[in-house]
Amino acid sequence: MWETVAQAVINGLLIGGIYALVSIGVTLIFGVVKIVNFAQGEFVMIGMYISFFLANQFGIDPLLSLFVSMPVLFVVGVLVQHFLIRRVLGPNDMPQIFLTFALSLLLLNLALMLFSANYRTVHTSYSDEALHVGGLYIPVAKLIAFVVAMALSAALWVFLHTTDLGKAMRAASQNRDVAMLMGINPNRVFCVALGIALALAGAAGSLLMPFYSAYPFVGQVFVLMAFVAVVLGTLGNVMGALIASLMMGVAESLGVQYVGADSGLIVVFAMLLLTLAFKPTGLGGGRAR
Amino acid sequence: MMAHRPSARGIVLLAVGIAILIALPQVVTSSFAIDIFIRILLFSFIGIAWNLMGGYAKQLSLGHAAYFGLGAYTSTILQIDFNISPWIGMIAGGVVAMLASLPIGWLCFRLRGPYFTIATIATAQALMLIFLKFRDLAWGAEGTTIPNLGSAPLMMQFETKAAYYYVVLGLLVVGLAVTYVIERSWMGYYLVAIGEDEDAAEAIGVNAPKIKRDIYLISSFLTALAGTFYTQYIYFIDPATAFSFNISIEAALVSIVGGIGTLWGPVIGTVLLETTSTLLQSWLGSSIGGVQLTVYSLILMAVILWRPTGLMGMISEAWHRHRKPAQA
Numbered sequence: 324m325w326e327t328v329a330q331a332v333i334n335g336l337l338i339g340g341i342y343a344l345v346s347i348g349v350t351l352i353f354g355v356v357k358i359v360n361f362a363q364g365e366f367v368m369i370g371m372y373i374s375f376f377l378a379n380q381f382g383i384d385p386l387l388s389l390f391v392s393m394p395v396l397f398v399v400g401v402l403v404q405h406f407l408i409r410r411v412l413g414p415n416d417m418p419q420i421f422l423t424f425a426l427s428l429l430l431l432n433l434a435l436m437l438f439s440a441n442y443r444t445v446h447t448s449y450s451d452e453a454l455h456v457g458g459l460y461i462p463v464a465k466l467i468a469f470v471v472a473m474a475l476s477a478a479l480w481v482f483l484h485t486t487d488l489g490k491a492m493r494a495a496s497q498n499r500d501v502a503m504l505m506g507i508n509p510n511r512v513f514c515v516a517l518g519i520a521l522a523l524a525g526a527a528g529s530l531l532m533p534f535y536s537a538y539p540f541v542g543q544v545f546v547l548m549a550f551v552a553v554v555l556g557t558l559g560n561v562m563g564a565l566i567a568s569l570m571m572g573v574a575e576s577l578g579v580q581y582v583g584a585d586s587g588l589i590v591v592f593a594m595l596l597l598t599l600a601f602k603p604t605g606l607g608g609g610r611a612r
Numbered sequence: 613m614m615a616h617r618p619s620a621r622g623i624v625l626l627a628v629g630i631a632i633l634i635a636l637p638q639v640v641t642s643s644f645a646i647d648i649f650i651r652i653l654l655f656s657f658i659g660i661a662w663n664l665m666g667g668y669a670k671q672l673s674l675g676h677a678a679y680f681g682l683g684a685y686t687s688t689i690l691q692i693d694f695n696i697s698p699w700i701g702m703i704a705g706g707v708v709a710m711l712a713s714l715p716i717g718w719l720c721f722r723l724r725g726p727y728f729t730i731a732t733i734a735t736a737q738a739l740m741l742i743f744l745k746f747r748d749l750a751w752g753a754e755g756t757t758i759p760n761l762g763s764a765p766l767m768m769q770f771e772t773k774a775a776y777y778y779v780v781l782g783l784l785v786v787g788l789a790v791t792y793v794i795e796r797s798w799m800g801y802y803l804v805a806i807g808e809d810e811d812a813a814e815a816i817g818v819n820a821p822k823i824k825r826d827i828y829l830i831s832s833f834l835t836a837l838a839g840t841f842y843t844q845y846i847y848f849i850d851p852a853t854a855f856s857f858n859i860s861i862e863a864a865l866v867s868i869v870g871g872i873g874t875l876w877g878p879v880i881g882t883v884l885l886e887t888t889s890t891l892l893q894s895w896l897g898s899s900i901g902g903v904q905l906t907v908y909s910l911i912l913m914a915v916i917l918w919r920p921t922g923l924m925g926m927i928s929e930a931w932h933r934h935r936k937p938a939q940a
Contacts, residue, residue: 359726410917416725418916420672421868425916428861428909435902539902547737550730558727589745592738599719599731 326458331580332573333459339572340469343476344527346549346556346564348520351479354496354559355516358408358419362427363549364542366396366521368434370528371443371537378445378532385445385532386467392525400521401514408517409510427542434539442536450533468530475526476565479519483561492516496559547588548575551595633781637774646773650845652886653780654838655866659878660787661834662863664794665827667873670807671721675732676835676863678716678739679709681854683836684843685743685750688758691767698768702840709836710829717828721821724810733860740855755850758843768844776845783841784879787834791875794830803827807873835863858905865908869915871924880923885911 345367352360370392377383377391407426411418452463483489494502495512503509527545528537535541549564552571556563571591578590637646658680665671686708687701696704720731744753763771770776794800802823805813814820843849862885870881888911889904896903915922 359730361726407913407917415920417670417672417868417872418920420726420729421864421912422916424674425909425912428905429913432902432904432906432909436906440901547734551734554723554727554730583745589738589741592734592741595731595734596719596738599722 327580328577330459331576333461334465335573335576336569337462337465337469337572338576339569340472341527341531342545342548342552342572343565343568344472344523344530345545346552346568347476347479347561348523349546349549350553350556350559350561350564351492351516351523352520353553354561355492356404356408356412356513357499358412358423359550360517360520361420361424361546362430363520363524364544364546365427365430365434366399366524366542367528367531367545368537368539368542369399369430370396370525371532371535371541372434372438372528373525374529374532375443375445375537378447379443384447385529386471388532389471389526389529392529393522396521396525397518400517400519403521404514404517405510409513427546431539431542438539440539442538444536445532447533462534464533468534471530472527475523476561479523480561482519488512488515548591551591551598554595555598630785634778637777641774643773646777648886648890650773650777650780652882653777653784654842655862655886656879656882657780657784657787658835658838658859658863659866659870659882660784660791661831661838663867663873663878664791664803664834665824665831666864667867667877668795668800668803668807669824669827670873671824671828672725672729672864673720673732674729674857674860674864675716675720675734675736676831677855677857677859678712678732678736679832679835680839680842680859681736681739681743681851682709682712683839684849684854685839686836687840688756688843688849689750691758692756697766698840698844699766702768702837705836705840706833709832713828713832714825717825721824733857736855736857736860740851743851743855751850753851755848755853758847758849760847768840776841780841780845783837788875788879790830790834794827795875799823799826804873861905862908865912869911869922871922874922874924877922877924880927884923 345363348366349360349363352358352363373392373395374385374388377388378385383391403426407422408419411422413419447464449463449467454461454463454466483493491502491507492512492515494505495507495509499509502512548568548571552567553564555571556565556567571594574590574594575587579587582590636649640646640649658676662673662676666673683702683705686705687698690696690701690704691698716732716735720728720735723731743750746752761767761769763769765775768779770779794803802813802818802820805816805818806820806823810820839854843854846853866881866885867878868881869885870879871877885908888907892903892907919926
């Protein structure tokens, strides 16, 4: 009995690490730039396709392709901020929501045109390996993904708390106007925020590739989780998003275990709706907006 | 902007327009063309339903498929299990959608801006999952075909496409009339005030939660009517079609591209997008997956970056430029 529960919790925590990379990106952009990036999932998809093609064409291990997908997506993030998002920053919600939403639609459908709807997989030497610890089963690929995801999250936390640029980003997220008065260049800070967030999404894509299929719609699974985690963990809060993502991974996994194979998503939606009903400001408090 | 009375010229234009629309399926008889006209009228109508809430009050929902699906399923269940005419089922579907909009609105309106949008996506997806999962409720993932009765106008089944055309044209006229009346009522002013700045609107005494609830009721009712019509037209229903995210997307897209928060915006937006999509399909022959939405998303981005007021904004600018020299 307890082993089934423990196994479900472990499975949930491992995939929750990937959700965390995506939702930290969403919450970082929301905190600093004050927009919701509807296209975050599509950047996970791009990360996956980068790793897939590097593995397929040059035989590069998906974990090594992290060093390609992260810088590439960092640059993409800077470009997206500089050429698209910068133009719609203002008091009006509509352009902000529908610009990133249009970007999401565009990337998804371009992928559909270029790569078709086929599922692409990469098989590595460790794809089928697993550790057996006291009757529990821990897939190596997922464990590596989880550990790297936590390491990246920790690195981001150190960056935000110790470097000048990181502190500037936190200042901008706490009060943009005052931060600007202190001489912080908002566009530069926003560009870096977008760059980091997209690099994290790219990392999630590369880490997923040894045990997950790439297909054009793959990002939607992850972005939905991220949105729920970001609401649950209080909008704009990096640590909250991390903890909420792990919780959601576990909740989804327990849902699959005890309600039915296709129920993971229902559990997640139920969590979102319950959160909205009883604690719309997120578990950590703060404002709903 | 809103209060002026319709001019004589406007009434003549409207009469000519209606006459053309009534004559259209008699002149253009190709069923391919009528099919496209029906799509244009249907999505104009869905866009109008969305625009009441999303356009005037700027409550940017991406979950209107929830009501489209509820309308479709209500009338189909009533028709197949209880042999009740879809004409009655259509109204019943609208009522079910209104009832559903109350708890959904109660949840979603707690959030503003982008998080309202996300909550609406989640509710529509959750409804789709419910209809997928609970097979006893409504045929599960396989869906069902609507029994074909041949010519049965009382059961909303017709032998010619032209008849379906007139049904959806009727819906569109209802949608335009509702918008026209609301636009000129106190409610219209309240909606625009909420859309401009909700806190400021509340500060001057607008009961924003009540107004938002009321407009959501109207918007979901109208959207459900479209769901019933669509199911009757294609003789098939399943959760993936009835609760398709693409319905939610297109409802918002046609309104934004055409001109958000304007009477004719959704109609003009639909004409542009559907015409583009049809031309693309005829140029490319067999459709490559993703082409239509790639083009739609490029148009949407272009509108947002360069013309946030949409095609209606461009038209009215051109109109004023044309008028000014004449007055001088």
